[in-house]
Amino acid sequence: MMVTVALFGVLTLVALAPIAIAILAVPLSGKPNATGFVYGACLIVTLILFLLALHVLLEHPAASTITLPLGLPWLGAHFRIDPLSAFFLVVVNLGSAAASLYALGYGRHEEAPQRVLPFFPVYLAAMNLVVLADDAFSFLLSWELMSLSSWALVIADHRRAENMRAGYVYLLMASFGTLTLLLSFGLMAGGDGAYAFDAIRASHPALGTAALVVILALIGAGSKAGLVPLHAWLPLAHPAAPSHVSALMSGVMTKVAVYGFIRIAFDLLGPPQWWWSLVVLALGGVTAVMGVLYALMQRDLKRVLAYSTIENIGLIFASLGLALAFKAYGMHVAAALALTAALLHVFNHSLFKSLLFFGAGSVLTSTGTRDMEKLGGLIHRMPQTAFVFLIGCTAIAALPPLNGFVSEWLSFQAILLSPQLPSWGLKLMVPAVGALLALSAALAAACFVRAFGIVFLGRPRSSKAGAALETDTNSLAAMYALAATCLIVGILPGIFIDALAPVTQMLTGARMPVQTGAEWMSIVPIAESRSSYNGLLVFVFMVITGMATAFAIHRFASDKIRRGPAWGCGYPDASPLTQYSASSFAQPIRRVFGSLVFRAREIGTMPPPGSRAPATLTVQLRDLIWDFAYAPVANAVASIAERLNYLQFLTIRSYLTLVFAALVILLTVLATWP
């Protein structure tokens, strides 16, 4: 029943694409208003789907399935809503609804709406379908649809060469990821092709096969989610798309990839092996640190956000690895805690990353640039955007009382349970990963202090930044809604943790203790004696002390203020370029970590005395992962292709000879085969 309604919603979204094309093609009353229609309809449909999924998650934990006579004739198309897919439907549709609302305003600035509007609803529908699919064929088909429609959105602004390159890299990596997922499903389905998820669940693959499946799924889903070293496409593609699509790709599509991994590793494969978690944990920890280090080195605002997505994906995968480890050793409550941490972070990240990308999009439309070195002082020109962006930054930097802190705190609570694990490998590994996560959390705070401070504080670094205007109401409404949700999750996390209980019950066989009954709305992951956290109290304390401080200052100090010119350090009339810049803010971290991780080199030239030439400081960074993992492959393919190129220009007789020789060789093999 529920799944039928959900499929109707998806069908409506798919139907919007041709309608969008039709409206674009036939301008009604002179000026086409396809933008408003498409995004409005997307908003309504995704809101309905969101409410439906929420209803299923909270009220109907039992799975509901449907089989349609589509796709492979002997298989049909299976769809299903269970708590896991309901939770991810909530994430997908909340993000989609926010993006649609934002795009009602943002979409008006689009230069070529015909390159965005038809693909946008299809993209939303595809993400929903991936989560709904209940057989390998439908899953992979929806997965590819999701990749292709998002690719079309990435190259929407096709005149810029870097976007086309981003699209090309994205397409390659997406095909590669789908290939590994295909292999993994093929291994699970076995020789007789049981592609329905029910059949896969019922069959228990051999240990070696299951291990191979997990590795392949980790590569396939991880390449879509942005796990290092498979992340190379993500910081190129996510910023290239229009901002509301960037928000969806970073905030939602990476989560769909996480869903794919959870579905395979926790649900389809049955009981895990303990050493799987080693791989997932290690990749998660490395991804978190690398992602945030990359983010700190960037000067493109949207690219900073994209790299920060990689960091958060690392955190999520580390928690998932922990959950796998606990589950493998039968520690179900601990597994439920780690899984709850991962899922709550999935939800939280979809909120604040969408919010931040919306903010970046607003900055982009009102200043025309994403380069942080050309921004600054926007808090005066765009106060509301600055306010919500600040909330997003606080949340993603995991500061209480916002939601990012809750999920990261839960992750660390799960890490603190690791000494109970019997395996020495994990006992040593988990604290190391915990240290990596702590490092990445600290660096993320620095990263977002930098992002907010350079973009919104100080003085404008370019005339365009000085002339920026506040963004429109629809965009602001979307951002305020997300910011409010961030705050609510932060101060009342118990409700959300309890809502995740059906999912953990389904995947780990246990749930976290009921939180809503705890005193003072605290959350108590394990026991009162160990640890508890109360976001509401922290929030109330901060509000009261803040107000008291403000009152005290105004009461006792305001009339003591004298206004005078600021001391100019001896340089009157300083240029805005003498402010702290994005690169100078990152310099200490670049010197500590970058010289190792990025081979960062600073080359300073000082003109001789008397010369009027300016001194220069050039920073060289190398992306070692690209240089050592991607470039060799690309070069090898290019050189092989170059060598084989002459095959394009043979004579007809040579081609015939080639065919003939191939035939004779094959026959000879057949004749001499033992």
Add this chain to the structure above:
Amino acid sequence: MQGIGFDIAHMLAGSLVLMSFIQLYQQRLSALLNVFALHALVLALSVAWQAYVQNAPHLYITALIALVFKAIVIPLALRRIVIRLGIHREIENVFGVGLAMLLGIGLVALSMVVMLRVTSGADPLAREDLAFALSVVLLGLLMMVTRRNAVSQVVGFMSLENGLVLAATGAKGMPLVVEISVAFSVLIAFIVIGIFLFRIRERFDTVDMRAMDRFREEQR
């Protein structure tokens, strides 16, 4: 009956391979066309004999098609083309006849080994037939590869198709509809190729493939 039936089928199929060798040996186009007609005639005889042995009357129609189209119509038409193009005395080989014959012997040996291995357990008549048919196919391909002239490549292609028909009739598998459609497709291919030959001739003043290769070189 089984003994003599097998022997005669064996002989006819063997003669088809022999005809393929004779084709390989011919250097002039008019002689080549004569041998091709003979090739098709032997095929028709072989198919007719199979029809008689297998007691399958529809194979007589196949034999008739082979006789009318491949042994009479196509060779005559090709001869007209060759004479109108004025290339009936042309000598054209990529490499020496001796080497081509040696390669052909190797191919026949290969197809024997392959077929006798693969079809072990099948009816001996079908096995021999299939082995010979594969030899004819391979020799036809060899002919296409070793000749420069477009017409002789067409002949190679047609004799390759003869090998396919031989395989099909020996294996008792191919329904009549398929045979008829294959025969017609060959006829249509012949018509198309004939038209192309004249067009090529108009453009390049020759049907030697080297001229076309040179043209492609310039295009590069």
